[in-house]
Amino acid sequence: MDKKGILIVVSGFSGAGKGTILRELLEKYDNYALSVSATTRKPRPGEEEGKAYFFKSNDEFEKMIAKDELIEYAKYVDHYYGTPRAYVEEKLKEGKDVILEIEIQGAIKVKEKFPDTLLLFITPPTIAELKRRLISRGTESMEVIEGRLLRAREEAKGMDRYDYLIMNDELDTCVEEVHRIIEGERRRSFRNLEFIENMKRELKGE
């Protein structure tokens, strides 16, 4: 069937375990590539250029915007964050399924530009469980946790715009489920229009 990769957006509440799931997924299967964002914020210790982010000056970033070199971008506080188009398109052409880990506003912009984008939302089984996970990390103040829950409330408003909701109850099961859903998506009719056209042509050759 058609060989181009699938563009995938993964979002989810902070504390839902997105990061761990994606790390496992990339380690376990070689059909995935993680998109690297561009940003104007300064690198933190240990962050490598082209791995954590592509670090850009404000001027460079605004030139990328002007040239439509970003699939989506947003400004948080004083810094730009965006998804460079070139890397994504190159990997898709190679047949890789490219994963963007971005939030809902970005997800919607990407879907507008690329309607075939697969939107996945990772959720804990319950909000009680989400709170438990945020608290048990023990690294964040109650204030930060409250902030995250407030943000979750905003994010929940967009849950129904995602194609799939995947519950992260047990890590390995969840990783496997994400992978199977993506594998299944390869069989969607709208991703196989070339195959359909070939079938029709062959049948007319009758």
Next chain:
Amino acid sequence: MDKKGILIVVSGFSGAGKGTILRELLEKYDNYALSVSATTRKPRPGEEEGKAYFFKSNDEFEKMIAKDELIEYAKYVDHYYGTPRAYVEEKLKEGKDVILEIEIQGAIKVKEKFPDTLLLFITPPTIAELKRRLISRGTESMEVIEGRLLRAREEAKGMDRYDYLIMNDELDTCVEEVHRIIEGERRRSFRNLEFIENMKRELKGE
């Protein structure tokens, strides 16, 4: 997440192996129920009432139509064929995924009445392979085979109205793929609106 079963239509070219796939699927997993059609044609030797079909008189069938007791029906040559609504709804409520093995016209009618219906189309990898399979059965005349290929040409026109195209290359792989696609469909957002509403409510309780 939500517990109601999924209504599934399975179609495909004659010779694609639908029957075998469904038999294996039902044997291997217990979440499926196969819908039994009603018909006005006479039972053939060995066909049991309520297993092969529900056998009805013309009068009974037309009363079922009038009472909207059929999800879809059609008349082929002189006989009615249709899908009784009661059995399907009962099984869905029990949480079973109910499979209808019907053709495209029926599939479209079902989708109109139940927009959440999952439409699956089973296809051989190529038309050459389809021909090979039809011929190697050795049970049908060239005339019948030509007729089936002509019908396939008609059916191919509707392929893109199905949600998924599943290639039957190797039986076990195909059965597994059908099962995984259905499992994945359980995670679709539109099938989990109750779960989303609960999440939102819980977050507001914050």
